[in-house]
Each structure stands twice: as structure tokens, then as C-alpha cells.
Amino acid sequence: MTAPRAQELGIIGCHVCGLVCRAPASDDAACPRCGAALHRRRRNSIARTWALLVAAFILYIPANVLPIMRTVSLGDVDDNTIISGVVELWIKGSPSLAVIVFTASIVVPMTKFLVLGTLLASTQRHSRWALRQRARLYRAVEFIGYWSMLDVFVVALLTALVRFGFLSQVEPLPGVVFFGLTVVLTMFASMSFDPRLMWDLSDDD
Amino acid sequence: MSTPEHGLAPADPTDSAAAGRLHASSPRLVICEHCDTVHRGHALAPGEAMRCVRCDALLARYHVLNADGMLALVLTALIVFLIANVWPVVTLGLGSQQSSTTLWGTIVMMWEQGAQLVAVVAAATLFFFPLNKMLMLGWVLFFAREGRRAPGFASIMKTLYYLQPWTMSEVFVLGAIVSIVKARAYFDVQPDPGIWAYGVLMLLITVFSGIDLRSLWDVTEDA
Numbered sequence: 001m002t003a004p005r006a007q008e009l010g011i012i013g014c015h016v017c018g019l020v021c022r023a024p025a026s027d028d029a030a031c032p033r034c035g036a037a038l039h040r041r042r043r044n045s046i047a048r049t050w051a052l053l054v055a056a057f058i059l060y061i062p063a064n065v066l067p068i069m070r071t072v073s074l075g076d077v078d079d080n081t082i083i084s085g086v087v088e089l090w091i092k093g094s095p096s097l098a099v100i101v102f103t104a105s106i107v108v109p110m111t112k113f114l115v116l117g118t119l120l121a122s123t124q125r126h127s128r129w130a131l132r133q134r135a136r137l138y139r140a141v142e143f144i145g146y147w148s149m150l151d152v153f154v155v156a157l158l159t160a161l162v163r164f165g166f167l168s169q170v171e172p173l174p175g176v177v178f179f180g181l182t183v184v185l186t187m188f189a190s191m192s193f194d195p196r197l198m199w200d201l202s203d204d205d
Numbered sequence: 206m207s208t209p210e211h212g213l214a215p216a217d218p219t220d221s222a223a224a225g226r227l228h229a230s231s232p233r234l235v236i237c238e239h240c241d242t243v244h245r246g247h248a249l250a251p252g253e254a255m256r257c258v259r260c261d262a263l264l265a266r267y268h269v270l271n272a273d274g275m276l277a278l279v280l281t282a283l284i285v286f287l288i289a290n291v292w293p294v295v296t297l298g299l300g301s302q303q304s305s306t307t308l309w310g311t312i313v314m315m316w317e318q319g320a321q322l323v324a325v326v327a328a329a330t331l332f333f334f335p336l337n338k339m340l341m342l343g344w345v346l347f348f349a350r351e352g353r354r355a356p357g358f359a360s361i362m363k364t365l366y367y368l369q370p371w372t373m374s375e376v377f378v379l380g381a382i383v384s385i386v387k388a389r390a391y392f393d394v395q396p397d398p399g400i401w402a403y404g405v406l407m408l409l410i411t412v413f414s415g416i417d418l419r420s421l422w423d424v425t426e427d428a
Contacts, residue, residue: 003242003243003244003258003259004242004243005240005241005242005243005259006236006241006242006243007241009243011234011236011243012236013236013238015238016362016363016366017362017419017422018235018236018419018422019422020233020234020235020236033359033422034359034362034363034422035359035360035363036363036366073391088387089383089386089387092390093386093387093389093390094386097382097383097386100379100383101383104379131260132260132261135239135240135260135261135262136260136261138239139239139262142370145370146370146371146373146376147376147379149326149330149373149376149380150376150379150380150383151380152323152326152327152380153327153331153373153376153377153380153381154380154383154384154387155323156311156312156314156315156320156323156324156327156380157294157295157306157311157380157381157384158384158387158388159311159314159315159318159320160306160310160311160314160315161295161297161304161305161306161384161388162297162304162388162392163304164299164302164304167299167300167302168299168391168392171318172315172318172319172320172323176320176323177320177322177323180322180323180326181322184326187370187371191370195239195240195260196238196239196240196241198240199240199241199242199259199260200241
């Protein structure tokens with residue numbers, strides 16, 4: 001690979017406005033055009049991403065175990081977790097939407113945990129394995145991340161809509177708060193990971 | 206300037222005026238944000254996209270829209286956004302009773318039902334962030350039509366950059382569809398104008414997501 005990297009040329013790109021600058025000597029330099037802080041790499045990227053990812057994973061457990069929504073109709077109480085909501089949608093509504101909700105609530109978060117964990121571990125070990133594919137995986141994770149908020153919005157809408165007093169009523173339960181937090185934390189985690197670190201390999205790596 | 210030949214801006218505020226001029230007149234360097242590889246930028250032909258040679262990330266894409274076109278798009282989105290927020294999204298019917306909600310009805314209800322955190326996230330990602338994004342973009346584009354930088358240009362562009370991942374109207378649309386299907390098993394469901402407006406908004410957002418706002422830095426100059 002012959003294309004030069006900014007680090008080798010002693011230049012730095014502003015992450016906000018894209019201006020190419022000579023790399024500053026000090027750590028707290030600002031972009032001359034937009035005033036954003038200039039960083040060669042995101043600060044403490046690996047440690048910060050690990051911390052956010054682990055926190056998100058811990059919150060993902062109550063998000064799945066605790067019910068996210070309660071339906072009360074004629075005194076009948078029915079609590080739904082994420083997974084039982086998917087099953088119900090499959091049986092009573094539409095299997096294709098059940099697949100979408102399952103993807104957004106289970107597959108996407110799990111994929112994020114796995115992919116970011118793998119990227120972090122392989123970057124820490126200075127691995128040269130599948131670099132281009134790993135770069136692509138990271139971009140995919142960044143792109144799909146926020147769609148996980150789907151189930152949170154469904155619960156919010158049903159809570160606001162199903163208000164028929166004794167006949168039928170929907171309430172949010174704590175699981176949905178944990179799930180919302182999980183999604184926000186995984187988004188922060190993928191933002192704090194610096195994919196350039198994957199490519200920062202010396203010749204003896 | 207000690208090294209004018211490479212056309213790089215020095216990260217030294219005292220030189221910034223000279224750097225700006227230099228930058229505009231020299232072949233532009235593009236640094237891949239995903240792997241730090243340096244490329245020489247060039248004007249793109251219609252339909253052309255520039256990809257990183259090392260990691261294959263998208264570096265730049267040709268855009269049909271100029272500032273005028275983008276402003277028209279933002280104003281359209283603003284109007285549609287207002288419609289989407291004023292009209293109810295869905296109405297449910299059970300016997301003779303009816304129940305409908307707007308976005309704000311949903312947010313307030315989540316707050317009252319003990320899910321304040323969800324209410325705050327929803328208010329931010331579905332109302333305040335999208336609205337602010339459109340207003341700020343409109344402001345910046347209004348001046349960019351004449352190649353000028355709006356008052357507060359730098360801080361607005363920075364705010365837009367950080368808001369970017371935190372607007373979720375598209376996800377809300379999908380959420381509304383799922384809610385309709387779920388509710389259909391027990392209630393009479395009637396979609397309201399709000400949902401259609403949200404659908405249109407979703408399309409406009411998709412068009413917008415392909416536009417690299419950084420180009421506004423290159424097509425404008427300080428007034």
C-alpha cells in the first residue's frame with residue numbers, strides 16, 4: 001500500500017469542517033477555520049469505547065428481562081418483554097414486521113456488542129487480520145445503530161394511544177427505559193471508537 | 206507564509222486569513238476520516254463518488270443540489286415537519302370511544318407514566334434536534350446562496366456536525382407503522398394526516414443524508 005497517511009505527512013484533518021492543517025505541536029490546538037479542537041486521534045478512544053460498551057451491555061440485560069409494556073384490559077393484566085412483544089406481533093399481526101422489530105431490538109444491539117468488541121480487541125492486539133472488512137463492519141455499525149430505538153417509540157406511541165380506561169390501557173414499564181439507555185450508550189460507544197487506530201500499525205506489528 | 210507551496214493551512218490562528226486564501230486556491234487534499242489516508246481531491250462528475258483507496262470509505266459524492274436547491278428542500282422539510290407535529294398521527298377506535306395522539310401527546314404521556322427518560326430522549330431526537338437542524342441549516346443556506354457565511358456560521362456548522370447522528374424521525378415513522386399493526390388486532394385503526402407528513406419527511410431526510418455539509422465551507426467566504 002503506497003498511499004500516504006496524514007500522520008506520516010505531519011498533517012491533520014479537522015473532523016468538523018474537513019480543513020487540512022499542518023499537525024500542531026501542542027495538544028490543545030484548534031482548527032483555524034471552524035475553531036473545533038484538532039485531534040490526531042480521538043482521545044482515550046479504546047478505554048472510553050470499552051467503558052461505554054460494557055455499560056450498555058449491562059443495561060441490556062434488564063432491558064430484556066424486565067417487561068417493557070403493560071396492557072390492562074377489563075382488569076386483565078398482560079406484561080410484555082421485548083421478545084414476547086415480537087412473538088405476539090408474529091402470531092397476531094404480521095410476521096414481516098415481527099422480523100423487523102426482532103432485528104432492531106435484538107439483532108442490531110447484539111451485532112453492535114459483538115462487532116465493537118471484536119474491533120476493540122483486534123485493534124488492541126495490533127491485528128492485521130481482515131482490515132478492510134473490519135473497516136466496513138465499523139461503518140455498518142455506525143449506520144444501523146439508531147434504528148434500535150424502534151421498540152422505544154412503539155411503546156411510547158401505544159401508551160399515548162391506548163387510553164380507554166377500564167376497557168383497555170397501555171403503560172410503559174422500566175424495561176423500556178433500560179432499553180432506551182442501552183441504545184444511547186451503544187451510539188456513544190461507536191462514536192468514541194476511532195477506526196484510524198486499526199490502521200496505525202508499525203512495520204514490526 | 207513559510208511553506209506556501211503545499212497549500213496547507215497552519216494550525217495557528219494568527220495565520221488563518223492567509224491560510225483560508227491559500228486553501229481555496231490550491232489543489233484540495235482530502236483525508237479519509239476512517240483510516241487517515243491522504244488523497245488529492247478533484248472535481249466530481251455527475252454520478253461520480255470518490256472512495257478511499259485504503260479502507261473503501263466514501264470520501265465525497267457528486268451533488269446535483271446547490272445552496273438554492275438545498276434551501277428549497279429545507280423549507281419544504283420545515284413545512285412538512287409542522288404538519289407532522291400539529292396533526293395527530295393515528296386514531297384508535299374502540300366501540301364508540303376514540304383516542305388519537307400527536308408526537309407531543311406521546312412525549313407528555315411517557316413523562317406522566319413514569320418514563321421521563323424516554324420522554325426526554327424522544328423530545329430531543331424527534332422534535333428539538335430535527336427542528337433546530339432545519340432552522341440552522343436554513344439560516345446558513347440563506348447566506349450561502351450568495352457565497353457568504355452567515356453570522357455564527359462556524360458555531361452553527363459545529364453544532365450541526367454534532368447533532369447529525371441524533372435525529373430519529375425515520376425511526377419514529379417505522380415505529381408508527383409497527384404500532385398500527387399491533388393495535389389493529391384489538392382496535393379500529395385510522396391513520397391521520399400526521400403519519401403521511403412523517404412519511405414525506407422521511408423521504409426528505411433520506412435525500413438530505415446524502416449531502417456533505419462540509420462543502421459549504423468551500424463555497425462560502427467570510428463577509
